[in-house]
Amino acid sequence: MLDRRSLPSPDDPEQALAAVVALRLLADQLERKAVAEAIDQGWSWSQVADALGVSKQAAHKRLAALIQPNQREE
């Protein structure tokens, strides 16, 4: 967990919001890498969806196109 003391001061919303945007990008990069690796290791899209806490349809719709074609199939 992030230490609350490391969060930008509430007096500086610009910096805090910039961090939010950067974190979202970091999360997207990590998600794509992790999902590609999971599929490569033989995980099903159901398992990926469960791990992400979303429906299988949502996971496949959002992520299948972002990883290599030979990894998209179940």
Added chain:
Amino acid sequence: MFQKLRQRLRDMRTLKDLCLGAEQHANAEGQQMAGAEHFILAALDLPDGTARRAFERIGADPRQFRAAIARQYGEALSSIGLGSLQQDPEPVPSHTGVYHTKASAQTLMQQLAARGRTHPGEPLFGAHVVAVAAGAQQGVAARALRAMGIESAALAGAAQAEIASAIKR
């Protein structure tokens, strides 16, 4: 009338180049949708050279803008005690289907369209993208320009000067 039609076709081609270029820049950075910052990168690629010259007019190196985008992400993450983003993110495949952009790019396009209505007949140049993008106070593009030490009003002024100069040619 024929001249107007030719200019309209040229502007449509410029717009298409901007949209495709912005998407390619976003995809290369591992992002699916282009933001205003990617439209600036696409404008810098345009053959008219006006976007590039707008930066150079105020002593800024347009080739540093891409690195400035990465730097502002890095600084933002450092502010909360985290490391930077992946140095060379895996590019994402280009999207097929309806063209989607981030909200910052949608705002930029709306402002470009509004300018087209208030300046009918004025050709579309890369400097127009810079002039509009420099008007944003918040967002990735604004932070990247600040990371380069660029004062947005100065860049907007330089872009307007490049537009005026390009029209005269």
